[in-house]
Amino acid sequence: MPVLSKRLEEELNRQISKEFEAAYSYFAAAVYCKSRSLNGFAHWFESQAAEEIQHGVKLTQFLLDLGKKIVPLPLAQPRFDFSSLQEVFELSLKNETDFADRYNELSGLALSDHDNITYNFLNWFLTEQVEEIALFTDVLCKIRMVGEEGSALFLLNDELARQRSSATAPLT
Numbered sequence: 001m002p003v004l005s006k007r008l009e010e011e012l013n014r015q016i017s018k019e020f021e022a023a024y025s026y027f028a029a030a031v032y033c034k035s036r037s038l039n040g041f042a043h044w045f046e047s048q049a050a051e052e053i054q055h056g057v058k059l060t061q062f063l064l065d066l067g068k069k070i071v072p073l074p075l076a077q078p079r080f081d082f083s084s085l086q087e088v089f090e091l092s093l094k095n096e097t098d099f100a101d102r103y104n105e106l107s108g109l110a111l112s113d114h115d116n117i118t119y120n121f122l123n124w125f126l127t128e129q130v131e132e133i134a135l136f137t138d139v140l141c142k143i144r145m146v147g148e149e150g151s152a153l154f155l156l157n158d159e160l161a162r163q164r165s166s167a168t169a170p171l172t
């Protein structure tokens with residue numbers, strides 16, 4: 001059974017650009033947070049953007065390891081205009097659940113091809129998406145609790161600054 005059908009090769013290539021688009025959208029979210037002086041939130045999103053770039057790199061390496069070509073695709077422009085933090089997090093959570101669906105679909109394609117190598121590779125992304133959904137849901141719930149301004153939001157901003165800086169290296 002051949003590893004990586006033409007179709008999966010194309011889908012994984014497309015997924016690389018989707019990961020970079022996700023990074024771009026979290027960069028946009030960070031810009032919005034900074035415009036509101038919520039630097040902890042901004043840092044949290046910058047760390048998230050860095051993770052998405054790593055996902056794109058991971059996919060790229062897999063294709064290269066199998067001797068495939070990388071076909072760069074244009075990136076869609078993310079939204080930069082938001083009316084609230086809640087909106088930013090709702091959109092971001094939607095993005096993460098869409099990615100979970102997407103990886104589930106890709107994994108299903110690998111399964112139907114009996115492509116165990118690609119299936120095994122994609123398992124990492126499935127686990128990662130569950131963690132991401134849990135993480136974004138948690139922050140969204142907290143924003144709903146504390147609202148869009150006031151001292152509780154100030155404390156949440158502080159918590160997020162610490163949460164991400166201990167989980168991932170800060171961007172320089």
Ligand SMILES: [Fe+2]
Pocket residue numbers: 019022051052055099
């Ligand atoms: Fe990702």
Ligand SMILES: [Fe+2]
Pocket residue numbers: 022052096099132
């Ligand atoms: Fe993600």
